[in-house]
Amino acid sequence: MRALARAITLIERRDPSIRDLEDAVRDHTDAQVPDVTGFTSAPGTGKSTLVDAVVTLLRKRSQSVAVLATDPNSPFTGGAILGDRIRMQRHALDPKVFIRSMGARGHLGGLSLASREAIRLLGAFGFDQVILETVGVGQSELEVAAVADTTVVVLTPNLGDSVQMIKAGILEIADVFVVNKADIDGHGRVVAELRTMLNMAPKTSWKPPIIPTVATRQEGVQQLWEAILAHRSHLEKTGKAKELSERRLRDETAEVAAELARERTRRALREDPTLTERLLKDGTPYRTAEEILRTRTDN
Amino acid sequence: MKVRARDAKQAWQEEFESGPVRDDGIETSTISGIPLEPLYTSEDLPRRPEEYPGQFPYTRGIHPSGYRGRLWTMRQFSGFATAEETNRRYKYLLANGQTGLSVAFDMPTLMGQDSDAPTSRGEVGHCGVAIDSLADMETLFEGIPLSDITTSMTINSPAAILLCMYIAVAEKQGVSASKLGGTLQNDILKEFIAQKEFIFPPAPSMRLVVDSIEYCAKEVPKWNTISISGYHIREAGSTAAQELAFTLADGMAYVDACLERGMHIDDFASRLSFFFDAHIDFFEEIAKFRAARRIWARWMRERYGAQQERSWKLRFHTQTAGVSLTAQQPELNIARTAVEALAAVLGGTQSLHTNAMDEVLALPTDKAARLALRTQQLLAYETGVASTIDPLGGSYFVEALTDEMERQAEAYFKRIEEIGGVIPAIEVGFFQKEIADAAFRYQQELEQKRRIVVGVNEFTVEDEEPIEILRIDPRLESEQAERIAEVRRKRDQAKCSNALNGLRKAAAGTDNLMPYILDAVRAYATEGEIMHAMVEVFGTYTETAVV
Amino acid sequence: MPTAVRPVRIVVAKVGLDGHDRGVKVVARALRDAGYEVIYTGLRQTPEMVVDAALQEDAQVIGLSIHSGAHMTLFPAVVEELKRRKATDIIVFGGGIIPDDDITALKKRGVEKIFTPGTPLQEIVDWLRNRFPESTTK
Incomplete structure (x- = not known):
């Protein structure tokens, strides 16, 4: 137990x-x-x-x-x-x-x-x-x-x-x-x-x-x-049971992905002062986020 | 003349405002948080006809003669270890001038279980005396004629059983039930609200209370069938106004339940009694006692249509506040208790228990118990406070505070009614939350030193001298278990199980259960066995989770 | 993966037959306000029930409250039950009306800390912060 x-x-x-x-x-x-x-x-x-x-x-x-x-x-x-x-x-x-x-x-x-x-x-x-x-x-x-x-x-x-x-x-x-x-x-x-x-x-x-x-x-x-x-x-x-459980797994995966992405982004901003500086200067969160997700990986 | 009085007040006001202000950060509101003016004047006096003691609404006391007619009863709550040892303590207290007995039971007895139950381990005889069957009750009152004394029994869920044991002891002494005087606490509602020593759910619990009130109205007419208690509500952390309001609301709930049973208000109302705390905030307490009488009288006469004057009169017992005592510098507790006892006396209590200085650590030693009793005797005979009836009546401050207490209580009655009454309010945790909030607020005030407890958060000493405390011999548990075994061995088994079966059957129906319980008691069924028979029918209760 | 800092979990229980829960509730609130997760199990818990709850809740601490005088029986029984369930890493503290001599004896029998009436709440919080410096929320 x-x-x-x-x-x-x-x-x-x-x-x-x-x-x-x-x-x-x-x-x-x-x-x-x-x-x-x-x-x-x-x-x-x-x-x-x-x-x-x-x-x-x-x-x-x-x-x-x-x-x-x-x-x-x-x-x-x-x-x-x-x-x-x-x-x-x-x-x-x-x-x-x-x-x-x-x-x-x-x-x-x-x-x-x-x-x-x-x-x-x-x-x-x-x-x-x-x-x-x-x-x-x-x-x-x-x-x-x-x-x-x-x-x-x-x-x-x-x-x-x-x-x-x-x-x-x-x-x-x-x-x-x-x-x-x-x-x-x-x-x-x-x-x-x-x-x-x-x-x-x-x-x-x-x-x-x-x-x-x-x-x-x-x-x-x-x-x-x-x-x-x-x-x-x-x-x-x-047939709803099957439908629901499949949908849940997809939703859950998306949620986990969002969580991972969020954490990856936070870390990037923490560890990369140039990136953060640019973000603060330009005020462009959308573009910065895209860039982080495209270029960075965990590990 | 009037103009000059106003000028004088204004002059005072100006001087007061330009005068020095203490900057110690200590609250000037009452301990319950009621804001106070620095000065009360005739302008604060309520406009109402002059009140007199012994007259409706009894703000100034229920007796026209106050303590000139009769002093309050000095009733020290005590009980520990075995029936035999407690019996010795009772005889000692009676010999020292105490005028009534008050039985403290141990936790297993209060929770309706026998001393040999697994969950009784470590508890037997600790908080009071262990009573398992009629045999123990016989020992408890051995050599004390029940016709000559009055006895108060602090017990709730199993109250009916202990009352039956008392009646059965009287029978053996040849004293008829109609001659018995005393008080049964029997207040289950405040258990759900504050003290939490409940067993059955609210509905069957209320049935048992009404059964005992109904039975006593006929068979034990001099007995106070219930002591509706604010004491435990206050000790659980409530404010004075909450204590007042919740207790009187409980009282009305019992009245409603008895009326529902078909009883007539004037047949039982005068046997309802109350039990309040006397806390350390002196004037607030006096105001609380005075307001209690006035509110109750009004509700009994106006809402319930009681005709007889005795039904309007709120009689109460008081105990000084256990929570105000400190383990630090415990001798200070004598001073605290004296101030609290004085508030109870000035508030017109009918009987009083003064706490012993060591009660915060353990059960009182003989010496501490005697000092506590002596404190009451000192108030009664040395200070002269018993010579004048309601000596604070007419005080600008006390009258204004009495009105404020009444106002706050009425506001609570309204809220309780909106929730649907006392039991629904218990079930949704209303009282429990109000009390927990008040307790938490007070604790924070202590932490911030906005309130001072001498010896605890200020004026402390480094090395406390330990005081002598009473210890309960751990062997007692097995000895008491042997006593039960002996009772079980010696009794007429068939008679006992017949009585328990009869009770079980009656519990499933609608008969008054008192005669059935009395039968079981006479047959030496143990308290645990009797409770168990009823639990089988009634089930048990779990509290509403309110933190 | 983000690692949300996990509050220290504390099972708070009333052992013994008495129902005086004023102290335990005040302490529970103070611990909550200090950032702890408090699992309050209610009244009249046997030592077996307390330990079982602590295991299911994966608590690091058990806080016991008693006012009936049975502390010398029930507090050590909780410690013994933890030993039996091989969970001695869970620490036990207690509060209530407990005389000095008993406090010494209880500490010898594995109850880590006893708080008596009048203890400032901050003292309890400080003790826990000291005991779990790495896990507290702030």
């Missing part, structure tokens, strides 16, 4: 040895691609409790589960307090459950790049299911949707942010909606509002179901998992 934990650290750090890690994973004969489910919501919807309930269900079905929980880092200090484990104490000491808290680090594409690599690694370590959990503030929920096979958006009757979430364009990324805390007032209203919104949306081949849950009592969790499985088989049947 410590090897896995350490490897994830290397990934988070964008350590060059990721390349070797990738090769090792590729050569790993038992490596499988785990199913990836993303959970996102505004704070205070009981999402961690719901994830905990889903993990409980999966463990009953003898599946191993890894949870990657992300929280934003402070943009000022880089520090973070990651508190998602608190809700998952039930699974402490279960060797088939791996929980890792990740700071989002605040750099562009950071979360999705790191989690994609981590998911492959978790597959190599034999995990059947991967759950990505993130607080939907800012970019992170879009990044989750870009990585997960199925994205679950969690809403609640209280707090009044359900409507706000929908306005923020969450509708497009949700494959399954959960209305958690279905035991409190206002639950029917949220479901009705959501249904109206979905009916107004353009017709697609997959219509996101709305699942009411009471995560604290494990209610509705089975229905939720069935809905997630139904979405998976829809992806398979329509």
Whole structure:
């Protein structure tokens, strides 16, 4: 387990040895691609409790589960307090459950790049299911949707942010909606509002179901998992699964390339004073960038 | 005349502004951050009819006779190690003039688990006395007639069980439950908010609280069924206004729950009692106590329509602030505690616990415990402060601060209501966040020396002389485990498991659980076994992650 | 490849049965503000749970808090569990109401540092900066 934990650290750090890690994973004969489910919501919807309930269900079905929980880092200090484990104490000491808290680090594409690599690694370590959990503030929920096979958006009757979430364009990324805390007032209203919104949306081949849950009592969790499985088989049947995974690999490669290029450029500017001087004098970033990418190589 | 008064004020204002200003950077706001004027005058006095003690809204006290009629109860919280040792300490305190007992339980007892549970290791008898079954409770009160004393029990999640044990001991002493006097803390909401000694989720936890209130209203009428506590909220880092607001909001949540059960407000309201912290910011604390009475009286009469005067009166116990004590130069704690105790007395408390100077390090030694009690006796008998009722009533400053406390509390009530009530606010971490923010802000003020704690961030000494502290013998854990084993061996197994089964069944239904718990207690089921039977039905709670 | 400087990761846990989390939360915030990644695991953690979390999270440091008086049992139990899991490179520090004599004894048993109530937060941060000079963010 410590090897896995350490490897994830290397990934988070964008350590060059990721390349070797990738090769090792590729050569790993038992490596499988785990199913990836993303959970996102505004704070205070009981999402961690719901994830905990889903993990409980999966463990009953003898599946191993890894949870990657992300929280934003402070943009000022880089520090973070990651508190998602608190809700998952039930699974402490279960060797088939791996929980890792990740700071989002605040750099562009950071979360999705790191989690994609981590998911492959978790597959190599034999995990059947991967759950990505993130607080939907800012970019992170879009990044989750870009990585997960199925994205679950969690809403609640209280707090009044359900409507706000929908306005923020969450509708497009949700494959399954959960209305958690279905035991409190206002639950029917949220479901009705959501249904109206979905009916107004353009017709697609997959219509996101709305699942009411009471995560604290494990209610509705089975229905939720069935809905997630139904979405998976829809992806398979329509050929979307293959399409998605290919597109993801292409996107990921492009992102890594961008990252490499960015770093190469920074280094060039750092190491070549004449180049930097010219850039500062002429004010021509586009031309300078092109020149660096054309003429310089790593190593 | 009036014109001249204004001229005088203006003259003072000018002189004040041109006068010297201390430049030590120390905050002039209260410890809770309420900004203070350098001077209060008659212009700051609220316009309202004159208030009198014993009259609505009781700002000046609930008794017309104040402490002239009766002094506050000196109630020192204590308990450590085994029931036998604590029993000896109780007898010592009673012999030294203490007028009521207050039981401190150890962590396993507070968390509803037996001393022989794996997670009890290292904890047995450390923070209080270990009580595992009726047998321990019998030992705890051996030779102390329960008809003659009142007892306060600080326990929450398993409160119903410990109350049943107390009732069962009384039965054995031949004292009827109707004669028992005392207080059960039984305040689960502040556990979710601050002290975090919860076990069941909020709903079944509230059911147990209401069960005990309902049961006592009929069977143990002189018992204070709940002590709605701000103490732990404050100790967790809240401001004075948060302590006041969150505690009274909790109180109203209990009232709502009892009304929902179908009880009548006047049948239980007078048995609700409160428990506040007396912190070091002297006037702010006095204002808090006075505001608490006024707010509660108003809400009980106006919102809940209580008819009887006794339902309007907020009675409270006070403990001096544990968090204000320092491990550095611990003798200073005697001075701190005296100032805090004085605030509680001037605020009109019904009973008081003064902390011992070594409590920040460990449980108090006999000597430290006696000094703490003596501090109260000194206030009561030497200083003369008990002779006049609400002596600060009418003080420009204290009246203005009392109003400010009330205003801030009402603002919080509104926010809590907007979230949907106390339990939803707990579930989204509202209280927890407010408290953590306040605690963090205070800590930063200390670091920046905008607030001074003598002996900690200023006026320190290099070589502290260690003071003598009480140590708990580690052998105690295995001895207590042997005692449980003996109880389990000697009891009537069939009777015990029948009682536990009965409880389990009742928990799944809607009956009042008190009689079932009492049965299990009488059959010498252990606390852990009784809790476990209920956990099987109710499940457990995990906190909302708020850092 | 760019190597983002990785903050030191610290698992912060409340061991023991008490629920007094004021101190642990204040410390967690201060460490965050100093640029550390703090994984807070919540209340009532057993030594086994704390060590398991530290391993999964690949933390370099474990910070323990306790106010119940069980520190002489639980702090060394965390150190022992680290030995058992062959992870003695993870360092352990603690805080709480701990008498001087106990501090000496705990240090002997492998707890690197104890902070008592009243310790300035900066002192904790300085100690960590000293301990991990190469990895801090700034």
